[in-house]
Amino acid sequence: MYGSNCLLYENDPGPAELNVGTAQEPHLVPRSVAWQQGYAMNVLVDFDGDHARLLAAAGECRAEAGRRAAESPYRAREWSRAADLCTLAAAMVEGAGGHRDDQARRRVVASCRHETTMMTLGAIPAVAESSAQELIEQLAAIDAEPASGSERPPGEPVSALIAGDVLQQVAAGWSDPGREPPADRAAVAELVACAGQVAWSPDRDLWHELIYRLSGRRLYRRYRTRRTRSPEDAPWIDIPSFNRFTWRTRAAYVKGTFAFAVDYQVCRMCGLGWVEEPYTETQFQRSGLARAALAALRSDYAGLSWHTLGGHFREAVPFWEGVGAGVAGGYTQRAPCLHIETG
Ligand SMILES: [Zn+2]
Numbered sequence: 029m030y031g032s033n034c035l036l037y038e039n040d041p042g043p044a045e046l047n048v049g050t051a052q053e054p055h056l057v058p059r060s061v062a063w064q065q066g067y068a069m070n071v072l073v074d075f076d077g078d079h080a081r082l083l084a085a086a087g088e089c090r091a092e093a094g095r096r097a098a099e100s101p102y103r104a105r106e107w108s109r110a111a112d113l114c115t116l117a118a119a120m121v122e123g124a125g126g127h128r129d130d131q132a133r134r135r136v137v138a139s140c141r142h143e144t145t146m147m148t149l150g151a152i153p154a155v156a157e158s159s160a161q162e163l164i165e166q167l168a169a170i171d172a173e174p175a176s177g178s179e180r181p182p183g184e185p186v187s188a189l190i191a192g193d194v195l196q197q198v199a200a201g202w203s204d205p206g207r208e209p210p211a212d213r214a215a216v217a218e219l220v221a222c223a224g225q226v227a228w229s230p231d232r233d234l235w236h237e238l239i240y241r242l243s244g245r246r247l248y249r250r251y252r253t254r255r256t257r258s259p260e261d262a263p264w265i266d267i268p269s270f271n272r273f274t275w276r277t278r279a280a281y282v283k284g285t286f287a288f289a290v291d292y293q294v295c296r297m298c299g300l301g302w303v304e305e306p307y308t309e310t311q312f313q314r315s316g317l318a319r320a321a322l323a324a325l326r327s328d329y330a331g332l333s334w335h336t337l338g339g340h341f342r343e344a345v346p347f348w349e350g351v352g353a354g355v356a357g358g359y360t361q362r363a364p365c366l367h368i369e370t371g
Pocket residue numbers: 295296297298299365366367368
């Protein structure tokens with residue numbers, strides 16, 4: 029139903045781009061993408077943000093599209109669009125960290141429920157107001173619960189939240205020349221071995237932006253910092269990129285000292301992933317951190333074809349040939365698809 033409705037709206041006459049932001053902060057996207065995002069939020073709510081079910085449903089819809097392709101091309105397109113919507117919804121859950129954290133899942137469901145209400149009934153002030161109020165209450169209730177550090181045994185101290193000055197230091201380019209202890213080879217090896225264990229901090233967009241807007245721009249910082257764990261707590265972290273809007277950064281710390289970072293972005297609609305500017309601090313180079321991080325990303329986002337945005341510097345060519353061997357896409361240069369922003 030969502031797939032076929034979405035296609036109908038996409039094909040309606042109208043402007044080439046729609047504004048999915050606000051009047052003050054417009055964010056224009058191609059109209060087909062705007063409709064798909066809207067319907068994907070409906071799908072996300074109906075699936076209660078269940079990431080595994082969304083991906084499974086995407087696969088089923090894709091298969092159904094294949095079965096119908098010969099006898100009914102239009103029906104096949106509807107199923108194919110349904111698959112896209114499931115995929116997009118799964119990506120939204122991922123972006124919010126809901127595939128790893130149940131509270132994050134419930135936040136993104138609550139936010140999308142509000143957004144879909146606003147899309148259909150938001151022109152009615154009373155509805156808009158009560159929906160926004162309900163969302164704020166739901167988010168407050170989720171926040172009032174103890175943090176869902178489910179892998180942490182009971183009785184262990186709750187991890188410290190990352191401090192604002194740490195974030196600023198990260199934003200300033202990760203550099204802190206004042207302290208450069210010699211690399212601890214054993215610690216680095218341990219880090220390489222646990223590259224799959226990542227503390228996840230949600231995207232800035234979607235529900236962050238929503239909360240930011242609803243709260244009159246007061247709550248953004250609080251939500252942002254509350255969800256970002258300390259580097260001491262987890263050796264690997266996954267946070268919104270400071271350099272590229274909508275991109276993420278996967279980074280590693282050795283005993284609290286920054287060691288490695290790479291920016292990445294994925295598009296499940298196109299089955300593509302991009303990595304950009306892997307950077308290893310001098311004393312941690314040639315320890316396999318970059319290789320381990322890229323392997324962990326491929327495992328986290330299975331089935332994608334991997335690329336880089338820019339070309340490779342000559343001295344980096346052997347590195348990319350090494351890590352790209354046997355990898356779909358081979359980390360070859362590729363322009364971004366229309367679904368992602370590179371700014
Ligand atoms: Zn794409």
